[in-house]
Amino acid sequence: MSMAEALQPDEFAATAARAVTACAGLDLRAQAQNLAGDGLLGIVADEEAGGLALSIGFAVPVIAAAHAGLLAFPLLETMLVGRLLQSSLPRLAAAIVSGRTLATIAWQGEAVAEREGGVLVLSGSLARAPGAASVDYILVRMSGGAAALIPTDAEGVLVEDAAGLDLTVPEHTVRLETVEVQIGSVMPAGTWDLLNSDANVLRAAAILGSAEACLSLAQEHASTRRQFGHALSYNQAIRHALARQKLGLESIRHAITRSLSGDGGPVQRDAAFLAAATYGSAISEGALQIYGGMGFTWDVPVHRHLRRIRTLQAQGDASGLIATFGRRYVSEVAPFAEAGA
Amino acid sequence: MSALEAVSIHPVAGESLTGEAYRDAMHRWLHANLPASFRSDSAAFAPPTLPQSVAWEAAMYRAGLTGITWPQAYGGHGRSLREHLIANQEIGRLAMPESVNSIGKELAGPIILAVGTEEQKRRFLPAILEMRNIWCQGFSEPEAGSDLAGLRTRATQTADGWRINGQKIWTSGAYRSQRCLVLARTGPLEDRHRGLAMFAVPLDAKGVRVRTIKSIDGRESFCEVFFDEVEVAQADAIGAPDEGWAAAIRVLEIERATNRMYRAWRFENELRHLIAACKADPALSGMVADGHYAVRLGEVAVEIEVLKAHVETAVEALASGDKIGARGSLAKLYWSESHQRFAALALELLSQASLPQHPAIKVARRRFESIYLQARAETIYAGTTEIQLGIIADRILQLSRGK
Numbered sequence: 001m002s003m004a005e006a007l008q009p010d011e012f013a014a015t016a017a018r019a020v021t022a023c024a025g026l027d028l029r030a031q032a033q034n035l036a037g038d039g040l041l042g043i044v045a046d047e048e049a050g051g052l053a054l055s056i057g058f059a060v061p062v063i064a065a066a067h068a069g070l071l072a073f074p075l076l077e078t079m080l081v082g083r084l085l086q087s088s089l090p091r092l093a094a095a096i097v098s099g100r101t102l103a104t105i106a107w108q109g110e111a112v113a114e115r116e117g118g119v120l121v122l123s124g125s126l127a128r129a130p131g132a133a134s135v136d137y138i139l140v141r142m143s144g145g146a147a148a149l150i151p152t153d154a155e156g157v158l159v160e161d162a163a164g165l166d167l168t169v170p171e172h173t174v175r176l177e178t179v180e181v182q183i184g185s186v187m188p189a190g191t192w193d194l195l196n197s198d199a200n201v202l203r204a205a206a207i208l209g210s211a212e213a214c215l216s217l218a219q220e221h222a223s224t225r226r227q228f229g230h231a232l233s234y235n236q237a238i239r240h241a242l243a244r245q246k247l248g249l250e251s252i253r254h255a256i257t258r259s260l261s262g263d264g265g266p267v268q269r270d271a272a273f274l275a276a277a278t279y280g281s282a283i284s285e286g287a288l289q290i291y292g293g294m295g296f297t298w299d300v301p302v303h304r305h306l307r308r309i310r311t312l313q314a315q316g317d318a319s320g321l322i323a324t325f326g327r328r329y330v331s332e333v334a335p336f337a338e339a340g341a
Numbered sequence: 342m343s344a345l346e347a348v349s350i351h352p353v354a355g356e357s358l359t360g361e362a363y364r365d366a367m368h369r370w371l372h373a374n375l376p377a378s379f380r381s382d383s384a385a386f387a388p389p390t391l392p393q394s395v396a397w398e399a400a401m402y403r404a405g406l407t408g409i410t411w412p413q414a415y416g417g418h419g420r421s422l423r424e425h426l427i428a429n430q431e432i433g434r435l436a437m438p439e440s441v442n443s444i445g446k447e448l449a450g451p452i453i454l455a456v457g458t459e460e461q462k463r464r465f466l467p468a469i470l471e472m473r474n475i476w477c478q479g480f481s482e483p484e485a486g487s488d489l490a491g492l493r494t495r496a497t498q499t500a501d502g503w504r505i506n507g508q509k510i511w512t513s514g515a516y517r518s519q520r521c522l523v524l525a526r527t528g529p530l531e532d533r534h535r536g537l538a539m540f541a542v543p544l545d546a547k548g549v550r551v552r553t554i555k556s557i558d559g560r561e562s563f564c565e566v567f568f569d570e571v572e573v574a575q576a577d578a579i580g581a582p583d584e585g586w587a588a589a590i591r592v593l594e595i596e597r598a599t600n601r602m603y604r605a606w607r608f609e610n611e612l613r614h615l616i617a618a619c620k621a622d623p624a625l626s627g628m629v630a631d632g633h634y635a636v637r638l639g640e641v642a643v644e645i646e647v648l649k650a651h652v653e654t655a656v657e658a659l660a661s662g663d664k665i666g667a668r669g670s671l672a673k674l675y676w677s678e679s680h681q682r683f684a685a686l687a688l689e690l691l692s693q694a695s696l697p698q699h700p701a702i703k704v705a706r707r708r709f710e711s712i713y714l715q716a717r718a719e720t721i722y723a724g725t726t727e728i729q730l731g732i733i734a735d736r737i738l739q740l741s742r743g744k
Contacts, residue, residue: 233740251675326634329616329642335621
C-alpha cells in the first residue's frame, strides 16, 4: 500500500487548509507551485502524471477546504484536467499536476469544429471559464460531448473579462475564431459527461465548504452580537433559522457521501450537486440575513461565499440539470397498467 | 386457504444470510406473499382489517422481516443494523400497510431491551414480535404535549406495586392495544424530568378507559386513555423510577434515526406510483414529461436521494459504533417536510386529470388524498418540527442562550 492509499480522505482536508492559507496573496502561478508541492493538484491523477491516483472521494475534503478558505485558484478544474489528459497528453498532464502549466475549463457553451487536413478548426463563444485570463490552456466542450484543449496563446483565442458574481476566481468568456487545434488535443465523444459527473461531486464539495464557512460565521455572530439585552441566538427565530441551515448543510454532506458510496452513480452525483446548489444558496443567503446590515457590507466575507455558490450553481447549470433530472426520472417510470385498473 | 394462511411458512429467518443474499430472500418473500389487496397502489386495494394486519405482521416476523436486530434470546433474528436497513428498503419499495404495532417494535421493545429486567425481556419481547401484544405509547397529555417534563399523570408506590391516576392523549392505536407504555410522575411537578417513571400498563386493567378521537382523515386511530386508580404490578415497572426516563431518552434518540427506516424507499414508491398514474392519463402524461412539473418531480426525486443519504449515513454511523446523538432530528425534520410538499404536489397534479377518470387516477387519488391528510401529522408526531429545530439548535449547534 502506498503512503497515499494509507491516508483517509479527511486527512487531506488539514493539508488543504494549510495550503490555502499559504496561498493567500500569491498570484495564480505561485499558488499552483504551492498546491502542487502539497500534492493537491494531482490527487486524482495517475502516478505516471505525478499524481496520487486516488479516488474522487479524496478530492472532496480538499475542494471543500479550498472553498471554505476562499482559495483564489481554479483547483477543481486543474484536478480534473490533469486527470483527463493523463492518457492522451501525459507530458502536459504532468506539467499541470506539477503546477508548471495552468489550465481551466469553460463550463458554458460549445465549440463548433471543422476538419481541415490534419487539424481541427474551432469556432464559438464559451463562458464560465474561471481564471481563464491567467492560464495556459482551456478545455472546451465540443458537439457530441467531445472536448478539446485550447492553448490560450493560440491565434484566434480571445479571453475576456466577464460580468460575474465570483470575486475570488473570476470567470471569463472565451471566443474562438477559427482556432487550429491538433487532433491529439481532442478528447472523444462522451468525455464531457464523465468529466461533468465528477465535476458535480466536486462542485457539491465546493459548496459544502463555502456553506460550512457561512454557517460558522453566522453561528459565531448570533452568539456574540447582542440586541435587546441578549445574544441574537437567544431568539427562537434565529435559533430555528440556524437549525434549518444546519439541516441543509448535513443534507449536502450526506448526499456527497452517498454519491461516493457503492450505491452511488450518475443519479446520486447529480442529486448531490442539485442538493448543494439549493441548500448552499439558502445557507449563504440565510447567513447574510443573520448578520443584518453587517452582512450587506463588503468586509464581512459571507457575500464572497454567496457569490461563489451562485457561480458554482451556474457553472453546473443547476436549472438545466434539474429539468433533465426530472425528465429522466419520469421517462423511466412505465405508465400505470394493472389488470382491472 | 386465505392469502395469509399461505404465508405461514418460515423460509429464511433461521438462515445466516447477509448482505445482498439476505436482500434477495426478503425481496422474493415479500413479492410472493404480500396480498394485492394490501397494496395501496393496486386497484384491488382494500385496507386490511386488524386481524389481517396482525396475521400479516406475524408472518413478516417469521420470514425474518421484523425483530431483525433483536437478540435471538428474546425472539429476534440477531442480525445487524445493515440487514435492518436492507429489509426496510425492500419493505419500503412496496405500497404495503403501516404496522399496527410500530410502537411495540420500535419504541417499547427497544426501551425494554435497554432498561428492562431479564424477566420483562422474555415476557414482552417475543409477544411483540409474534403480534400477541400490540403496544401504544402513553406519553402526551392534555397539558403536556411536546413538553413532557410537564406531565401530570401520577404513579404512587403501593405495598406491592404502583397506582396510576391521570390521562393520556394522542395515544395512537390504544383501542387495539394490549399494553400501554405509560410515562408517569413519581415526584412533584416541580421535578420536571426527574422523578418520571415508565410502566407497561395492561389496557384490560381495572380503571383503564380508552376513548377514540376522530382524526382529520375520518379515521379513529388515536385515543384518549384515562387511568383511574389503576393498579400496576412492580413487575410491570420499566427501569428504575429515576433512571427509566434518561435511558428512554437515549433509546428515543436512536429510534428517531432508525424507526420506520423504510420511509425514503416508500416515498420513492409513492413518487413512482404518482408518475405511473399520471402517465396513464391523457392530460397528465404530457404535463409530467416536460417543463414545470418535470422540474418539480425532479426536485422531489432529489429530496428522496438526500433522505436516503441521511438514513444510510445514520446506519453506517451506528453500525460503526458512533453515537447518533441528536442527529435523528435531522432526518425526521427533512423527511416530514419533504413528504408534505410531495403530498401537496400529488394532489395538485391529480386534480388536473382528464375526464372520464382513468382507473389509474382513481387508485392514485384514493391513495394520495389519504397520504396528503396523514402527512399533516408527520410534522407534529414524534416531536414537532419546532421541537426538532430546537433540538438541532440546542444539541447539535449548541447555540448559546446568550443571556
